[in-house]
Amino acid sequence: MEVKGRKKVYDGYFKMYELTVEQDGKTFSREQFDRGTAVAALVHDTEKDSYILTRQFRIGSESELVEVVAGMVDDGEDPEESIKREIVEEIGYHVDKLEHLYTFYSSPGGTTEKVLLYFAEVSKQHADGGGKEDEHEKIEIVELSESEFYQLKTPDAKTIIAQLWLQLRQKR
Numbered sequence: 001m002e003v004k005g006r007k008k009v010y011d012g013y014f015k016m017y018e019l020t021v022e023q024d025g026k027t028f029s030r031e032q033f034d035r036g037t038a039v040a041a042l043v044h045d046t047e048k049d050s051y052i053l054t055r056q057f058r059i060g061s062e063s064e065l066v067e068v069v070a071g072m073v074d075d076g077e078d079p080e081e082s083i084k085r086e087i088v089e090e091i092g093y094h095v096d097k098l099e100h101l102y103t104f105y106s107s108p109g110g111t112t113e114k115v116l117l118y119f120a121e122v123s124k125q126h127a128d129g130g131g132k133e134d135e136h137e138k139i140e141i142v143e144l145s146e147s148e149f150y151q152l153k154t155p156d157a158k159t160i161i162a163q164l165w166l167q168l169r170q171k172r
Helices: 079-091 146-151 157-171
Strands: 002-011 015-023 026-034 037-045 050-058 063-067 069-072 097-105 114-122 140-144
Touching (some): 002 026, 037 079, 050 069, 050 079, 050 146, 114 157, 140 146, 146 157
Parallel strands (some): 037 114
Antiparallel strands (some): 097 114
């Protein structure tokens, strides 16, 4: 399959494109949801030996989700700086140590969103967190023990990947 053309059909909070594609001599169109690059982190408070997650309403699921800290990379911003900024905004911690775990597409069948998942170690909360008011974020901080984190039932893929990564890490 080869992309032959791209036309922006929606330009709001998100962007949507109509792509003209060619495959086996046939031309047809596909819609593409342009989401950009996201960052996420499993945050471990090394002083409390707990995992710090967030609870917030998510438009896609139309529900509140408990999930790892996450956000979007701003234009021109380095992804590591983005996740450090998100950790400060959402849960009020500065990062002591950051490790990149995986880069993956959240749903490559129709969206461009690429997620960079990190493991972040923190040790002292210096602000309240809760998200940015001008972005209409209302984020609750959720602190879980390792056992509680393993038992968390969530439909959120990045959080499930973080759970599985931690389980594999503990078995090594």
